[in-house]
Amino acid sequence: MKGLTDIPGIRVGHISDYQAITGCTAILCEAGAVGGVDIRGAASGTQETPTLDPLHVDPTLHGILLTGRSVFGLEAASGVRRYLENRGAGVSTPAGKVPIVPAAVIFDLGMGNPKIRPTVAMGEAAGAAATTDAVAEGCVGVGTGATVGKALGMKNAMKSGVGSFTVIMPGGVLVAALVVVNAFGDVRDPSTGKIVAGARKAPDSREFADGNEVVKQAPPPPLVRANTTLAVVATNARLGKVEATKLAQFASLGMARAIYPVNTTNDGDTVFALSHGDRRADINSLGVGAAEAMVQAILRAVRLAKSLGGVPGLG
Numbered sequence: 660m661k662g663l664t665d666i667p668g669i670r671v672g673h674i675s676d677y678q679a680i681t682g683c684t685a686i687l688c689e690a691g692a693v694g695g696v697d698i699r700g701a702a703s704g705t706q707e708t709p710t711l712d713p714l715h716v717d718p719t720l721h722g723i724l725l726t727g728r729s730v731f732g733l734e735a736a737s738g739v740r741r742y743l744e745n746r747g748a749g750v751s752t753p754a755g756k757v758p759i760v761p762a763a764v765i766f767d768l769g770m771g772n773p774k775i776r777p778t779v780a781m782g783e784a785a786g787a788a789a790t791t792d793a794v795a796e797g798c799v800g801v802g803t804g805a806t807v808g809k810a811l812g813m814k815n816a817m818k819s820g821v822g823s824f825t826v827i828m829p830g831g832v833l834v835a836a837l838v839v840v841n842a843f844g845d846v847r848d849p850s851t852g853k854i855v856a857g858a859r860k861a862p863d864s865r866e867f868a869d870g871n872e873v874v875k876q877a878p879p880p881p882l883v884r885a886n887t888t889l890a891v892v893a894t895n896a897r898l899g900k901v902e903a904t905k906l907a908q909f910a911s912l913g914m915a916r917a918i919y920p921v922n923t924t925n926d927g928d929t930v931f932a933l934s935h936g937d938r939r940a941d942i943n944s945l946g947v948g949a950a951e952a953m954v955q956a957i958l959r960a961v962r963l964a965k966s967l968g969g970v971p972g973l974g
Contacts, residue, residue, distance in 0.1 A: 662794035662823025662956075663837040666893040668692070668935045671837065672789030673800030673821070674781050680771025680968045681727035683735045684800035684821065685785035686837065686891050689748040691719030692935040695903030696761065697911045699921075700928030702884040704730045704764035711931070713900040717759055721748045722786070723931050724762040725801040725839055725889050728776035736762040738782025763929045765841040766885040767804030769813050770968045794823040794837060797963035797974050801889070805841040806970055807961055808857030809886060810870035810879065817856045818972030819846075822960030826948040832940045834948035836892045836910065836956040842928075843879070843886035844920045845870040846961045849954055856961035856973060865971075871919045879925055887927035888914060890956070892949045895936030902942045907932035909946025913953025 664671055668690055675682035696711040710717050724739050726732035740758045743749060749756030785800070798805075802820030809816045819842070825835040840846065845857025845867065854867045892910040907930045914928060915921050922928050932949075965974040 660825040662825055663835045663891060663893055664791045664794055665825040665833050665835050666895050666935055669893055670789035670791055671794050672785045673795055674785040674788060675799050675803040676775060679775035680804045681767050681777060682800045682803035683724060683726035683732060683777040683781055683785050685739050685789050686723040687786060687789045688933060688935050689721055689743060689746060691721055692933040693898055693900055693903050694720045695900060695907045695932040697907035697930045699911055700887060700926035701924040703927035703929050705929060706733050706736055707761040710759050711761060713904060717750060720759040720761060722758060722760040723891055724760060724782060726762060726764050726777045727767040727801055727804045729764050729766045729768055731776040732764050733762055734779055735777035735782030736760050738779040739786045742783045742786030763889050765801060765805060765839060765887045765889060769885060770804035796821050796823060796959055798965055798967050801839045805839050807840050807842050808845050808870060809843050810858040810873040811868055814862045815859045816970060818964045818967055818970045819961050820964035822956040822963065824952050824955035824959060826952045828940060828944060828948050830938065832896050832938045834892065834894045834945055834952050836890055836952035838888065838890040838953060838956040838960055840888050840957055840960040841886055842888045842918050843923050843925045844918045846917055846957055847919055848958060849916045855958060874920055884925050886925050888918060889929050890953060891931045891933060892952060893933040893935060894945055896934060896938045896940035896945055897936060898934035903932045903934050905942055906945055906949055910949040910953045913950035917954045917957040
């Protein structure tokens with residue numbers, strides 16, 4: 660399976676700057692997809708998410724940008740819009756097509772050169788790089804500067820990145836997830852309960868401190884908001900905006916099964932959902948699949964991340 664690009668009509672493109680250690684990822688659905696969003700972290704950085712509200716008049720969106728460098732990286736979303744406009748994608752207006760491109764950020768300003776950020780040109784390049792090939796994973800795109808396990812600070816953290824996974828449902832229904840893990844908490848494998856990647860007891864150690872226990876003993880400073888896990892879940896089942904919103908909420912449960920602690924005041928955890936297809940499926944069944952896809956994508960994001968910028972990885 661290819662990950663998110665298993666869903667027909669969805670393309671993914673990464674742009675990475677390995678000198679600055681940041682990047683962005685464009686998820687494109689040029690023909691228009693029904694979308695939803697679930698924001699559970701308290702320190703989110705987003706753009707155009709109101710268009711995904713079921714009460715908003717725009718019925719579809721045409722792309723999503725996930726980017727590094729906190730709110731500075733949101734500039735790159737204009738590049739994705741420019742690319743889609745040039746392709747003739749967007750909402751029809753008397754003045755031409757207007758692409759709807761929600762965006763969300765991770766905080767990777769602690770990696771590499773924080774003064775170099777994803778730009779309009781990088782966003783446009785990410786759109787141009789988007790393909791239906793298997794999703795590239797690990798330290799690519801928005802995952803270039805991603806880290807995990809920061810309960811004891813960056814010096815004890817581990818490298819993370821992008822992961823993607825598809826769950827096959829009955830009747831040819833697919834649910835896929837793409838996630839970038841830049842979490843404050845640790846990643847655990849729900850099948851074993853063991854920490855896979857997270858806060859280490861010392862900078863030169865591979866022994867885990869257990870972020871949950873660290874936070875119990877000493878809550879993190881209130882302004883350490885350098886974390887966020889972002890995800891896009893997509894299905895080839897036909898959903899309305901209310902159901903797409905519910906799918907995003909279901910997928911967030913998968914995040915809670917794999918990251919400890921999760922949805923903290925120091926994270927901006929956000930999940931987007933896309934419906935792009937005409938298969939019939941029950942939303943509860945899709946939700947189970949979405950949560951499963953999320954868990955597996957999170958595990959892949961840390962297992963495939965290589966050491967970068969002095970931060971050790973597992974890949």
